[in-house]
Amino acid sequence: MKLKAIALATTAALVSTGGAQAQEVLEMTSAFGKNLPILGTAGVDFVEKINSISEGVEFEHFDPGELVPTLEALDAVSNGSVDAAYTTAGYWQGKITAASLFAAVPFGPEAGEFLAWMLYDDGAELFQRMYDENGYNVRVTPCGIIAPETSGWFKNEINTLADLEGLNMRFFGLGAEVMERLGVSTSLLAGGDIFPALERGAIDATEFSMPRIDARLGFYNIAKFNYFPGWHQPATLFELLINKDVWEGLDERSQKQIEVACLANITTNYAEGEATNFEAMADNEANNGVTNMTWSPEILAAFEENWNAVAADLAAEDDYFAEVWADLQEFREGYKVWNDAIYLPRPRGN
Numbered sequence: 532m533k534l535k536a537i538a539l540a541t542t543a544a545l546v547s548t549g550g551a552q553a554q555e556v557l558e559m560t561s562a563f564g565k566n567l568p569i570l571g572t573a574g575v576d577f578v579e580k581i582n583s584i585s586e587g588v589e590f591e592h593f594d595p596g597e598l599v600p601t602l603e604a605l606d607a608v609s610n611g612s613v614d615a616a617y618t619t620a621g622y623w624q625g626k627i628t629a630a631s632l633f634a635a636v637p638f639g640p641e642a643g644e645f646l647a648w649m650l651y652d653d654g655a656e657l658f659q660r661m662y663d664e665n666g667y668n669v670r671v672t673p674c675g676i677i678a679p680e681t682s683g684w685f686k687n688e689i690n691t692l693a694d695l696e697g698l699n700m701r702f703f704g705l706g707a708e709v710m711e712r713l714g715v716s717t718s719l720l721a722g723g724d725i726f727p728a729l730e731r732g733a734i735d736a737t738e739f740s741m742p743r744i745d746a747r748l749g750f751y752n753i754a755k756f757n758y759f760p761g762w763h764q765p766a767t768l769f770e771l772l773i774n775k776d777v778w779e780g781l782d783e784r785s786q787k788q789i790e791v792a793c794l795a796n797i798t799t800n801y802a803e804g805e806a807t808n809f810e811a812m813a814d815n816e817a818n819n820g821v822t823n824m825t826w827s828p829e830i831l832a833a834f835e836e837n838w839n840a841v842a843a844d845l846a847a848e849d850d851y852f853a854e855v856w857a858d859l860q861e862f863r864e865g866y867k868v869w870n871d872a873i874y875l876p877r878p879r880g881n
Contacts, residue, residue, distance in 0.1 A: 555785075557777065559590045560598040560607070562618035563722060568743050568807065570722070573675045573769060573800040574617035581792040587785035590615065601721040608772045609667040616772045617674065620658075621704035622719070627665050628849040631704040632856065633658045635764035637838040640863065642676050642766040642801055644870070648862045649673055649768065657855050658770075664851065670778040674793035675769030675800035679761030681745065682706075683738040684754035688824070692833055701725050701737040706763025708841040709834055722748060729753045738763070741804055742811035751819040758824045762834050769800070 561574035578592045599607040604616035605623050620627075621634030633654070640648065648654040655673065662669050689695060696714035707717040720728060720737075726749050728734045736754060739745055745757075771793055778786065815821035826834075846853035 554585075554587060554589050555781065556589045556591055557614035557773070558593060558598060559615040559617060560593045560595070560604050560613050562595060562601045562604060562616070562622065564594045565592065567722065567747055569677060569800065569804045570740060570744055572803065573796060576799055577617060577674060577771070577792060577796045580795055581789055584792065585785055585788040587782050588789070595721060595723065602719070605667060605669070605772065608669050608774050611668075611774050611776065614774055614777050617769065618772065619767060619769050620671075621767070624704055624707075625719075627661060628845055629661055629852040629855050632852065632859065633661065633768060633770070635704050635706075635767045636859070637706050637709060637763045637765075637841075638835050639765055639859070640866075642678055644863070644866050645766045645768060646673075646676060646797070647866065648859060652862050653858050657858060661851065661855070668775045669772045670775050672771045672773070672790060672793050673768055674771035674796050676797050677741065677767050677769075677801060677804045680740045680764045680767065681738065681742060681757055681759055682761050682763055682826070683736055683758045684745065684750045685736045685756045685758065686754050688756055689758065689830070690827075692830060698735045699733070701728065701734050701739070702763075703738065704763070705838075705841065706738075708845075709763065709837045712837045712841065713833070726750065726753075740767075741808050742815060743804075743807050746811050746815065746819070751815055751821045755821055756824050757815065757821050758826055760826070760831075762826070762831060762838075 559574070559578065561571065563570040563574060565571045565575045575592055578590045582589050595601045598613050601618070602622055604613065604618050605626070607613040608616050619634045620630040623630040633649075636645075639645075645654075649658070650673070658671050658673070662671055683700070685698075687694070692713055695710070697716075698714075699716045699718070700710060701720045702710050702715070702717040703719060707719065710717050718734065720734075722739060725734075725737050725739055729737060729750065730753060737750060739748065739750070742757070745751075751757075771789070773789075781789075812823055816823055842856060846856050
């Protein structure tokens with residue numbers, strides 16, 4: 532008993548004098564519920580990764596709405612009411628014109644090319660500058676990525692562009708600008724709000740994510756036509772936002788551990804999506820009455836033509852969008868030399 536008392540006293544003394552490092556706990560809101568495959572599990576997986584390797588910092592995961600609603604996370608992290616957020620920059624397009632260029636670019640880079648620009652070219656620097664120059668007190672770290680999403684769930688077949696006119700549709704990011712040009716009225720809803728909106732007829736159609744994720748949300752119960760390919764999101768990048776004052780208060784080792792955990796999370800997030808979506812596609816057709824549809828070449832060409840017009844307009848309206856867009860296009864021109872030479876040809880739609 533005496534030895535135990537001495538040990539406890541020694542431990543208390545070490546803690547009080549700084550001999551043992553106190554662990555800082557950061558509250559992290561996620562844009563996606565933890566029970567949502569791929570999107571939601573990525574935030575949980577990041578927390579498990581960082582908490583298993585760090586002695587200086589620990590993260591506590593909270594689902595959307597438990598601390599703040601999904602679309603309020605950026606402001607909440609910036610003003611310090613929440614320490615951190617796992618989310619995607621496309622949700623801030625209404626606040627920052629260039630934001631979606633760091634999330635998903637229509638007819639843009641797929642995952643490998645996107646990461647190459649982000650991690651080995653100018654992407655990450657431009658990403659942080661965007662928040663700094665718009666007055667947000669956050670530190671951003673790329674922390675997840677997925678392959679293309681499906682491009683929409685519809686109640687009826689879309690055979691011509693005229694079939695799109697007048698639809699109300701949930702749509703994300705820059706792709707929404709394209710759909711608006713084609714006569715679709717778009718709105719950005721958080722994941723948990725989409726099915727109720729479909730059910731009560733507030734929206735006629737929706738896109739959200741990959742087949743496995745969309746299956747969890749039950750879209751197939753109402754909309755039976757799921758369209759491919761994901762022209763509006765060839766890849767989607769996810770971010771970890773940390774209040775900049777909180778970030779700067781962390782020791783350098785903890786900062787590096789967060790960055791390492793995010794890099795590891797990018798790998799597992801991407802792999803989970805690639806490993807599990809084909810089963811969901813097959814199940815949708817076999818058991819849920821879904822028809823997996825492919826856009827006609829004519830409609831895809833119209834999407835691309837309208838996207839090019841959207842990009843030109845946004846670049847003319849916003850200097851920072853223009854700077855980021857030009858940088859990405861320059862990188863893509865160089866990458867094309869490698870891409871066209873090394874990869875097997877893959878006709879669009881296959």
